[in-house]
Amino acid sequence: MKKRVLIVEDEKNIVDILSFNLVREGYETLEAYDGEAGLQLALEQNPDLILLDLMLPKRSGFDVCKAFREKNRSTPVLMLTAREEETDKVLGLELGADDYITKPFSMRELLARVKANIRRTEVLLHEAAKEPRTDSGANQIVQGRIRIDTDEMVGYKDNAPLDLTQREYELLKFLASQPGKVFSREALMEHVWNYEGYVGDVRAVDVAVRRLREKVEDDPASPQFILTRRGLGYLFHGEEQ
Template identity: 40%
Template sequence: MNANILVIEDEVKLAQFIELELKYEGYQVSVAYDGLAGLSAARESNPDLIVLDWMLPGISGLELCRRLRATGNMVPVILLTAKDDVSDRVAGLDAGADDYVVKPFSVEELLARVRAHLRRTTEIDPDERQFADLSLNRRTREVFRGDRAVELTAKEFDLLEYLISHPRQVLKRDQILENVWGYDFMGDSNIIEVYIRYLRLKLEAENEKRLIQTVRGVGYVLRD
């Protein structure tokens, strides 16, 4: 499937030009014209890459980037700006931007950088699963909350892997039982609640934000 790119740019003509060029290259493109709309779009549409203007109404591109990174969103961000001082470049990178294109720019340069960053993201380990600041590797069976390693038992890991493989989806108790414990499980029906409690204790050991949410009468969901 073609990559989904979000363009956040308040200069309407420039935004439309970038949108047309990206669509011509085969990408799916959505556009936001101010910082708050862009932040909402970035969180809701889960794009593969963001082309982000520095100077935006609402909140700046830098602030938008900081907010994304603060929630663990590591989508590649290419910053567009007329600022070309070294201090400005450093500020952009410190805010979490992956790259920097100075206006006026050639569309060929922008497209080349888009291709490069999308290529890098497709080279990410397919065994890696990430949600917010939580990461899990199915091959090594390692789990991290930010930089903190989290030691899990085999069944705790299996449960977390199932949840992180279906982010933001409400998973019913019988779904979890079938996929984590197996169709023939004949044990205590409260086993899910017990293991959810174990996971929460370990994932929130240093007062981190709760990610495993209870949906009363239904099941559980991994979400902010």
């Protein structure tokens, strides 16, 4: 069965270009030209991925994403934005977008992100469907005050569950599973975002790390767990247990 991509964009020429290229890659497409219609299609048609513009008539992309996530829908949302302001990107990620791409973008890059996000969802669904293991503690990553239960897909700090988005959980799990190892933003894009051979805007990593620190660190301005190696990347600093 073909995967379906919902395009919510008010500029018809962009919709036509996106639809043409997605169909050529083997996807089915749904189109909406304003926020209200986009939210309705997203809830009724349950697409495999949503391409969501921020600046829309009737209802903004921010509002659509927020309302969609409030319905406990986990469909990947890739925001399209012509804005360069970091605050817009942070807000979009806070409201539940999986990633963003800034216009003008290359079609090759967009298609790669669509494929990676759909594949990531399929992997997560496959993992969730596996038989739970009974050997308690075998599927946990423990680094001092941080514990990650990979069966429950939940992170804990001081045994209290952390309110993480799926992306934040995956980022924490990846870094904590290899404490002390520095990963560049490009490497994290490949391993956590699943963007193979990624080149382009890697600021989404910085935004995700900042948000994760706000939830994990005692003082996000002086992190103890997720450290920066200037000019190199990020690493998880494991504490003594």
